[in-house]
Amino acid sequence: MTSRWTMAAAALALSTALALPAWAETVLRIDEAPIGELDPAKASDYSGSVLMFNAYDALVMPKQGALGYEPLLAASWETTGTTYTFKLKPDVKFQSGNALTAEDVVFSFDRMKALGAGLSYLFTTVDKAEAVDPATVKFTLKERYAPFISALTRLPILDKKLVMANLGTGDGPMKDWGQAFLSGHAAGTGAYKVVSHNPQEETVMAKNAAYFLGVAAKAPDTVRIRYGLEAATVRTLIAQNEHDISSQWLPPEVLKSLAADGAQLLTERGSTEFYIKLNTAKPPFDDVECRLAVSYAFDYDTGVKMVAIDDKVSQGTPATGAIPVGMLGSLPADQPLKRDLDKAREHLAKCKYKPEDTTVEISWIGEVPLEERFALLMQANFSELGLKAEVKKVPWALFTEQVTKPENTPNISQVFVNTMTGDPDTLLYGMYHSSAAGTWMSPEFLKDGEVDTLLTRGREAASEDERAKIYTDLNKRLLAVAPSIFAQDQTAVFAASKRVSAPALSDPTKAFSLSAFGFSFRLMEMKE
Numbered sequence: 001m002t003s004r005w006t007m008a009a010a011a012l013a014l015s016t017a018l019a020l021p022a023w024a025e026t027v028l029r030i031d032e033a034p035i036g037e038l039d040p041a042k043a044s045d046y047s048g049s050v051l052m053f054n055a056y057d058a059l060v061m062p063k064q065g066a067l068g069y070e071p072l073l074a075a076s077w078e079t080t081g082t083t084y085t086f087k088l089k090p091d092v093k094f095q096s097g098n099a100l101t102a103e104d105v106v107f108s109f110d111r112m113k114a115l116g117a118g119l120s121y122l123f124t125t126v127d128k129a130e131a132v133d134p135a136t137v138k139f140t141l142k143e144r145y146a147p148f149i150s151a152l153t154r155l156p157i158l159d160k161k162l163v164m165a166n167l168g169t170g171d172g173p174m175k176d177w178g179q180a181f182l183s184g185h186a187a188g189t190g191a192y193k194v195v196s197h198n199p200q201e202e203t204v205m206a207k208n209a210a211y212f213l214g215v216a217a218k219a220p221d222t223v224r225i226r227y228g229l230e231a232a233t234v235r236t237l238i239a240q241n242e243h244d245i246s247s248q249w250l251p252p253e254v255l256k257s258l259a260a261d262g263a264q265l266l267t268e269r270g271s272t273e274f275y276i277k278l279n280t281a282k283p284p285f286d287d288v289e290c291r292l293a294v295s296y297a298f299d300y301d302t303g304v305k306m307v308a309i310d311d312k313v314s315q316g317t318p319a320t321g322a323i324p325v326g327m328l329g330s331l332p333a334d335q336p337l338k339r340d341l342d343k344a345r346e347h348l349a350k351c352k353y354k355p356e357d358t359t360v361e362i363s364w365i366g367e368v369p370l371e372e373r374f375a376l377l378m379q380a381n382f383s384e385l386g387l388k389a390e391v392k393k394v395p396w397a398l399f400t401e402q403v404t405k406p407e408n409t410p411n412i413s414q415v416f417v418n419t420m421t422g423d424p425d426t427l428l429y430g431m432y433h434s435s436a437a438g439t440w441m442s443p444e445f446l447k448d449g450e451v452d453t454l455l456t457r458g459r460e461a462a463s464e465d466e467r468a469k470i471y472t473d474l475n476k477r478l479l480a481v482a483p484s485i486f487a488q489d490q491t492a493v494f495a496a497s498k499r500v501s502a503p504a505l506s507d508p509t510k511a512f513s514l515s516a517f518g519f520s521f522r523l524m525e526m527k528e
Contacts, residue, residue, distance in 0.1 A: 033368065059155070238263055248492035296341060504518035
């Protein structure tokens with residue numbers, strides 16, 4: 001027989017459970033452009049970077065609120081210029097419970113090199129990685145590579161034992177290197193675990209309570225990352241308090257409307273530029289004169305005005321060249337690129353292709369509706385030269401497939417590219433070195449000996465002053481050969497609900513120079 005005391009206790013327990021504060025189990029809801037690439041050896045775009053920086057850690061990380069890098073999984077390092085030796089922090093464990101060792105670092109490097117995907121090109125100068133002892137790993141470079149420490153932010157460390165236990169089918173002793181497993185599971189030390197992953201729809205992550213740096217109590221317990229939501233859907237969800245942070249791809253008027261309704265505007269700046277890519281491998285942009293013509297015809301001022309949200313916040317600022325203002329090798333802010341139709345006509349007159357015989361295809365990424373406006377702006381600008389243009393919407397997944405071959409690549413593409421590591425080498429090498437052609441970052445297929453030489457020298461130079469001179473010269477050379485229209489420096493702007501606090505995206509003194517690192521969920525807080 002149930003006593004009155006038992007019934008009263010049960011009722012009290014139920015009422016207490018119902019009265020638990022909302023922040024007892026918090027969920028952060030964000031959206032990103034598809035596709036969310038979970039395999040850290042393949043991640044290269046923004047959404048893939050967000051996943052990587054939360055599920056995995058690297059040996060080093062960017063300093064918060066300052067330039068430079070500091071240890072993360074590493075405790076310290078020393079270098080001779082062509083060798084780098086790292087001591088690992090003790091007692092770090094993967095999410096599986098396995099202990100981090102130097103063998104995991106070597107395995108992660110060997111895997112990235114073997115797959116040759118994502119940002120593996122950052123490590124082409126590395127001859128080998130070897131475990132000196134369980135807590136010490138040594139990288140030997142073929143030649144001096146000045147940005148090596150910055151590049152290591154893009155070498156996430158995997159749990160070798162876990163991956164080896166989950167090898168899929170494939171040739172050789174390493175079979176598929178765990179690609180099938182890592183496309184849906186994580187094997188890192190990161191602050192957030194992957195609960196589920198559908199690269200077309202949603203990734204769900206949960207706080208790793210055993211994270212070696214600790215995770216704040218008010219950091220989100222669960223994060224839901226949805227892919228490819230329409231701008232109208234995001235606007236409605238945020239207005240109804242059913243979404244927390246938008247992607248950076250909302251049109252400015254939507255951001256303005258959300259801000260007027262009480263949403264906060266978060267920003268990330270200084271490492272990204274908006275590039276209008278010209279396919280130099282097929283007519284008419286295999287002729288530099290035609291490339292220079294459209295570069296001078298583009299209306300830079302109108303482009304910047306199109307992305308203004310209010311008097312204080314804008315998604316873009318005037319560009320001065322191929323390198324964002326303020327970065328090593330950038331040109332002065334008081335020398336913005338300007339439209340000049342007279343010069344455009346002069347260059348077009350020297351082009352071997354006649355405007356009346358030429359129609360160019362201007363593509364825009366379907367998940368980034370703002371790009372359609374730039375496509376239409378270019379169409380209008382070029383028509384003043386007598387150059388016909390067709391505007392075509394292309395889904396991101398199809399675009400990344402098309403650009404692997406120059407004959408399938410549109411005449412004109414539009415992409416936002418960031419430095420990947422905070423160093424100009426990782427902004428420019430992957431776009432303009434002849435060996436890097438055929439990725440979403442390099443649909444220009446540029447082949448220019450002077451550009452290749454300067455990119456190589458920038459990697460080898462010993463001093464920062466020497467590197468600054470090299471990248472300034474490279475910047476000027478890229479303006480001269482015009483593989484891209486350098487449309488504007490980008491400021492990523494995100495609309496956010498009031499229930500989330502993200503200091504790295506709202507306070508310049510806590511910002512990171514590495515794009516997407518501000519989305520480290522462990523550094524965010526959920527409010528009641």
